[in-house]
Amino acid sequence: MESQASGGTAFLYPERIDPDDPASDWVWTGYIDHADGTPDREPGFDAEAPRFDTDQEAISWALKRTPRVVIHDHDNVPYWAGSDPAPGDLLNLWSERP
């Protein structure tokens, strides 16, 4: 998928529809940060993600904005879902998770 932005990192994660209700359903959301994993780019918000029903919708939203995408599963284990090669400090791929 072609990215429309040249920098930053998307962080995606599941959250409850009502965060104060542990029994409510899960949705996917996140945000995009200026930071790109190098000391040269200071962090700061680029965009906040809407809520999505599925992880794939959230990833598609992120990839339209940056090739760097980190996504956490329901156990908060981080995976790489970017179109750039996985960075050396995060080699687990979302597409290959168990």
Add this chain to the structure above:
Amino acid sequence: MTACSAMVPLVTRSGPWACYGSPIGRLQPQASSPNPVRLRESSTKYLYYATISYGINQTPVGEVFTRYVVTLNGRQIRASEFSIKRSAGPEATAKLGVTFQEVTAHGVSRWDTRDCGPSGHLGRSTYSCTKNSYAPADFDNFQVSFSFAWKPINEAHPNTVDGYWYTTEVSGRIDCRTGRTIPCQFPL
């Protein structure tokens, strides 16, 4: 008297008392504190849980289960599933509170906080309080500790257990650094 492996701060043995019960549920190698039990499930997830028993003199009155999860998503720091559940005992009044504190060479200062939960009668139900915060944009070597509390909202009274419910507090350190893909992580 119920068996207690550790005390919460307010305890007296001649009147109202409260204490952590024995750890329940799973215990894994990375459990670093017995009460409340803290599990470092990954570099971006901590899980805490405990059972607290309370009573007056020699009489156990009830139990409260408490659980909290702290997760890190980039530079987002999220306290979620912070919940309490009464299992027995008379009505009591309490509220939940989550506080993030910045740790510097000059000490610890309150950084972000939220009180939520029932803020009233605590029935035999589960209440939860979620709080999101973000490490500042100019951080490097930013460190934060966090605390959780359930506390009475009535005046303390020596003749009621409710008046002696106090604070259950734990803390853990988070290390945030620029220059890595996941900037905020729990130290090993």
